[in-house]
Amino acid sequence: MKYNSQSWGPGASEEEKSFRSFISNDPALSYFLEMGALRKNSKFSKEEIYKEPKFLAFISPYFESVYTAAVIRCFETRDTNLISDIAANPLLLDDAHKQSAFSTIEQFLAKRLKQLEFANNQIQSDGPIIPSELEEHTGIITICLLNYLPQDFQSIRTDFCKQIMTTVRLLISKDFSLALSIATNLRQLKCDAQATYDADNLYQTLVNANEKANAISASQGSSGGGQLSVWGIIGIILLIIKLILLFAR
Secondary structure (H helix, E strand, O other), X not given: OOOOOOOOOOOOOHHHHHHHHHHHOOHHHHHHHHHOXXXXXXXXXXXXXXXXXXXXXXXXXXXXXXXXXXXXXXXXXXOHHHHHXXXXXXXXXXXXXXXXXXHHHHHHHHHHHHHHHHHHHHHHOOOOOOHHHHHHHHOHHHHHHHHHOOHHHHHHHHHHHHHHHHHHHHHOOOOHHHXXXXXXXXXXXXXXXXXXXXXXXXXXXXXXXXXXXXHHHHHHHHHOOHHHHHHHHHHHHHHHHHHHHHHOO
């Protein structure tokens, strides 16, 4: 439902006129309702009426449509500035409209999760690895966007964490550098305690593997021996196989 500050119906009650007056006198809120965006670091006025059930019942139909569209647009355009400003302002929704808004956003995110799952299936089937496509679902910007969502989205953040860990594990033997990069970013995602622990453990395992590989490489460089080079390569391969077996459980 589109909010229009000029749409005063002839039958508007004094209560509605009062609500509209408060909105009109709040530059940040009126701009958000009419434009679907926020000026950088703008804040809604701290009006006590904004907490009242009657006011929330009035504004919710307008706020829900704008809020939902803005959040989804942030993911589509990778706009961390807008979602940061949205998160810093009150959520002017009653329970019913809040549930509706969150449900729509979760459905959108669930589709993105399916896209990541499809990409993982492609990797598992030895399909092409396209880093730019993986970045859209596993990169630090996506993680940042997910983190700005309210606590109610903890479950889907955890689902993303689990699916991204699958991505990392599949990449270990195919593109170790990319796997390590994704695992590093994943540590920033705010999810449940178990998923956080698993993500940290996965990251540390890859870091340890990378350090061992670098040590072997340095040893090869200092000795210059062909035989050591062969055994170094064998050691790296065995290490990768060990990682694959470890994370295939």
